[in-house]
Amino acid sequence: MNDTKPVLVSGIKPTGDLHIGNYFGAMRQFVELSRAGKYRPFVFVADYHALNSMQEHEEMRRRTRELVVAYLAVGLDPKEVVLFKQSDVPAHTELCWIFDTITTMPYLMRAHAYKDAEARNKEINVGTFNYPMLMAADILLYDAAVVPVGADQKQHIEYARDTAEKFNRVYRTDLFKLPEPYIMADVAVVPGTDGQKMSKSYGNVIPLFASREELARRVMSIVTDSSGERPENVYAIHKLVRSEGELEKMYDEYQGDYKMLKELLVEDLDRYLAPIRAKYEELQSDPGIIEEILGEGKREARAISEAKMEEVRRTIGVAY
Numbered sequence: 001m002n003d004t005k006p007v008l009v010s011g012i013k014p015t016g017d018l019h020i021g022n023y024f025g026a027m028r029q030f031v032e033l034s035r036a037g038k039y040r041p042f043v044f045v046a047d048y049h050a051l052n053s054m055q056e057h058e059e060m061r062r063r064t065r066e067l068v069v070a071y072l073a074v075g076l077d078p079k080e081v082v083l084f085k086q087s088d089v090p091a092h093t094e095l096c097w098i099f100d101t102i103t104t105m106p107y108l109m110r111a112h113a114y115k116d117a118e119a120r121n122k123e124i125n126v127g128t129f130n131y132p133m134l135m136a137a138d139i140l141l142y143d144a145a146v147v148p149v150g151a152d153q154k155q156h157i158e159y160a161r162d163t164a165e166k167f168n169r170v171y172r173t174d175l176f177k178l179p180e181p182y183i184m185a186d187v188a189v190v191p192g193t194d195g196q197k198m199s200k201s202y203g204n205v206i207p208l209f210a211s212r213e214e215l216a217r218r219v220m221s222i223v224t225d226s227s228g229e230r231p232e233n234v235y236a237i238h239k240l241v242r243s244e245g246e247l248e249k250m251y252d253e254y255q256g257d258y259k260m261l262k263e264l265l266v267e268d269l270d271r272y273l274a275p276i277r278a279k280y281e282e283l284q285s286d287p288g289i290i291e292e293i294l295g296e297g298k299r300e301a302r303a304i305s306e307a308k309m310e311e312v313r314r315t316i317g318v319a320y
C-alpha cells in the first residue's frame with residue numbers, strides 16, 4: 001500500500017438490513033474510489049456508533065458479520081482496503097474523549113440528529129448526543145482527505161472539520177487535516193418506496209440483498225401518484241439502474257401503465273443486484289474469512305491510529 005496517497009475513510013453502522021440507499025449513496029463510492037487507486041482506503045464497521053440504538057449482543061455480532069460480508073460482496077478488496085471494526089481500535093474512543101473536552105454542549109445541541117431526537121421527545125442517551133465527536137475521531141485519526149457518504153452525513157463531516165480546526169487552534173498545531181465530504185449529487189438522497197429518503201427507520205427500504213420475490217413485493221408497494229405524467233417515485237428509483245435516456249422512452253411508451261413500469265423496474269433492479277447477491281451468498285459459506293480480514297484490519301488500523309495518538313498525547317501534554 002502506498003502511504004503517500006490521500007486517505008479515504010468511511011463507515012456504516014451494523015444496525016439493520018443494508019438497503020440500496022446505503023449502496024448507491026455510499027458503498028458504491030467506496031468501491032469505485034478504492035479501485036481507482038488514487039486513495040488509501042479505510043472502511044469500517046461503526047459498531048460503537050450502533051451501540052446507541054442496538055443493545056443486543058447476538059444481533060450486534062450477526063449484523064457485524066453481515067456488514068463485513070456485504071463490504072466484500074459489493075467489491076471491496078481487503079488487500080487494497082483496510083477493513084476493520086471500530087471497537088477493535090481503542091484510539092477512536094480515546095480521541096473522542098479528547099475532542100469532548102474542547103467541544104461545547106450548545107455546539108452539539110445544533111446537530112440535526114440530536115434535534116430530531118429531541119423533537120420526538122426521545123430520552124436521548126449521552127452517546128447519541130456525543131455521536132459527532134466519535135465520528136470526528138473516526139475520520140481525523142487517519143488524516144482522511146475524503147469521506148464518501150450520503151447527504152444525511154454532511155453535517156457530521158462539518159463537525160469533524162470544525163473539531164480539527166478547533167483542536168489545531170487550541171493547541172497551536174496543524175496535527176489534524178480537514179476532511180472533505182464526497183457526496184455524489186445524483187445519489188445524495190436515494191428515495192424510498194414512499195418518496196421520502198430511504199431509511200431503515202422509515203420502513204421504506206429496498207434491501208440490497210433482497211431476493212427477486214422480495215424486490216417485486218417492495219417495488220409493488222411504491223407509492224404512486226396519478227396526478228402527474230409519470231409515477232415519480234418509481235422513476236426516481238429506476239434512475240439508479242438505467243440511464244435517463246432509456247427511461248424517457250420506456251416511461252413514454254408505458255405512460256399510465258404503472259403496473260408494467262413497476263415490473264420493468266423489478267427486472268432492472270434484479271439484473272443489477274443479482275451478482276452482488278450471488279457473491280454475498282457465496283461468501284456466507286466461508287465463515288473463517290471474516291475473522292481473518294478483521295484481524296488483519298485491526299492490526300493495520302491500530303498501528304496507524306496509535307502512531308497518530310502518540311502525537312496527539314504529546315501535543316496535549318500527557319506524553320513526552
Ligand code: TYM
Nearest residue numbers: 010011012013021022025026046138149150188189190198
Ligand atoms: P449509516 O450506517 O446510517 O449509513 C451508511 C451510509 O449510507 C448512506 N445512506 C444514504 N445515502 C443516500 N441515500 C439514502 N437514502 C441513504 N441512507 C443511508 C449514509 O449517508 C452513509 O454514508 N454516521 C454514519 C456512520 C459513520 C461514519 C463514520 C461514516 C460512523 N463513523 C465516519 C463516515 C465516516 C451512519 O450512521 O451511516
